[in-house]
Amino acid sequence: xxxxxxxxxxxxxxxxxxxxxxxxxVRYYERIGLMPAPPRAAGGHRRYGETQVRRLxxxxxxxxxxxxxxxxxxxxxxxxxxxLTCRDVHISASEHLSAIRGRIADLQRLERVLNxxxxxxxxxxxxxxxxxxxxxxxxx
Amino acid sequence: xxxxxxxxxxxxxxxxxxxxxxxxxVRYYERIGLMPAPPRAAGGHRRYGETQVRRLxxxxxxxxxxxxxxxxxxxxxxxxxxxLTCRDVHISASEHLSAIRGRIADLQRLERVLNxxxxxxxxxxxxxxxxxxxxxxxxx
DNA sequence: GTACAATCTGTAGTGACTACAGAATCAAGG
DNA sequence: CCTTGATTCTGTAGTCACTACAGATTGTAC
Numbered sequence: 001x002x003x004x005x006x007x008x009x010x011x012x013x014x015x016x017x018x019x020x021x022x023x024x025x026v027r028y029y030e031r032i033g034l035m036p037a038p039p040r041a042a043g044g045h046r047r048y049g050e051t052q053v054r055r056l057x058x059x060x061x062x063x064x065x066x067x068x069x070x071x072x073x074x075x076x077x078x079x080x081x082x083x084l085t086c087r088d089v090h091i092s093a094s095e096h097l098s099a100i101r102g103r104i105a106d107l108q109r110l111e112r113v114l115n116x117x118x119x120x121x122x123x124x125x126x127x128x129x130x131x132x133x134x135x136x137x138x139x140x
Numbered sequence: 141x142x143x144x145x146x147x148x149x150x151x152x153x154x155x156x157x158x159x160x161x162x163x164x165x166v167r168y169y170e171r172i173g174l175m176p177a178p179p180r181a182a183g184g185h186r187r188y189g190e191t192q193v194r195r196l197x198x199x200x201x202x203x204x205x206x207x208x209x210x211x212x213x214x215x216x217x218x219x220x221x222x223x224l225t226c227r228d229v230h231i232s233a234s235e236h237l238s239a240i241r242g243r244i245a246d247l248q249r250l251e252r253v254l255n256x257x258x259x260x261x262x263x264x265x266x267x268x269x270x271x272x273x274x275x276x277x278x279x280x
Numbered sequence: 281g282t283a284c285a286a287t288c289t290g291t292a293g294t295g296a297c298t299a300c301a302g303a304a305t306c307a308a309g310g
Numbered sequence: 311c312c313t314t315g316a317t318t319c320t321g322t323a324g325t326c327a328c329t330a331c332a333g334a335t336t337g338t339a340c
Contacts, residue, residue, distance in 0.1 A: 011337095013286060018278070023287080024329060032327090043336045045287055054276040061275045065257070066250050069327065086269040090261040097254045100247055107244045110206050114237045117205070121230040129226040135201045136194040138158070151306095153317060163318080168297060183305045185318055209296065 009047040019056050026056065034059060034073060055079075067096060149187040159196050166196065174199060174213060195219075207236055 016023045029035040035055060038046045055076070062072045071092055078084035121131050156163045169175040175195060178186045195216070202212045211232055218224035261271050 058276050065254055086261045089272060090258060093254055093258045097258055100251050104247045107240055111240050114205055114233055118230060118233045118237055121226045132229060136198050138197060
């Protein structure tokens with residue numbers, strides 16, 4: 001087993017292309033402590049290994065699932081402690097799921113109200129629109 | 141007709157209590173030009189009349205309906221020009237409505253994926269959880 | 281050697297507020 | 311008149327998750 005630098009190390013640009021993240025975002029994740037500061041090449045450019053590529057994939061997937069960076073930070077701490085279990089993922093995802101369902105319900109309520117407004121404004125052919133008037137007044 | 145200050149003018153705190161907005165938010169709306177700079181009392185405190193109360197109600201209602209401050213700015217410009225019609229409200233609300241519907245659809249897709257993940261992680265009683273593994277890898 | 285691409289650091293902008301700090305003003309009770 | 315406590319004033323910075331620069335340096339291909 002040699003201890004020399006792996007030939008599989010890649011630049012930040014290659015990492016970004018691989019995972020679909022932007023270069024600036026990767027540096028941002030490093031700044032806020034989600035990604036560890038990687039080793040640098042002679043000129044100061046960052047070099048990433050397989051572990052960091054996998055870590056960024058984890059972040060990307062979790063973000064895509066709508067987890068906040070704080071949620072992800074929590075999960076990654078468990079990863080770093082080597083104690084992340086299915087149970088942890090289950091708990092975090094369940095909480096997240098009910099938040100999502102709440103947001104869907106909120107938006108659906110909003111949709112009904114807006115739909116009603118659109119409907120009433122559509123047919124509002126009278127000179128003074130009661131819908132507009134109502135917007136300017138305290139709710140009854 | 142007297143030209144003295146109306147007795148119905150209220151402070152920013154009273155305005156906030158009336159409409160349910162926060163004092164800071166009212167000042168914020170003034171700063172970004174949604175609310176006009178009101179006249180001041182002797183000591184420099186803001187005084188609001190009925191017109192501004194109605195204007196703030198409009199903003200509150202529109203925000204509650206999920207319109208962006210930019211949307212609201214647009215509508216209020218028409219109000220200031222005295223040309224706001226039911227048609228304008230209809231157009232703006234329709235656009236907004238389809239954006240809301242798009243977001244609902246996005247969240248519902250997300251809900252399905254998350255639900256599936258929760259489901260699989262729930263039953264994942266094997267030592268190595270394939271769900272977690274998948275989170276660390278490029279999508280296949 | 282010379283382009284040109286990629287990377288570096290640091291800072292500021294987004295939306296819609298919210299949260300202070302520190303000073304001034306106002307309203308009520310004694 | 312004076313004090314106390316609430317309210318208001320201005321200005322600035324923080325939130326979230328990036329994104330977009332500027333200006334300097336480094337890496338790479340010909």
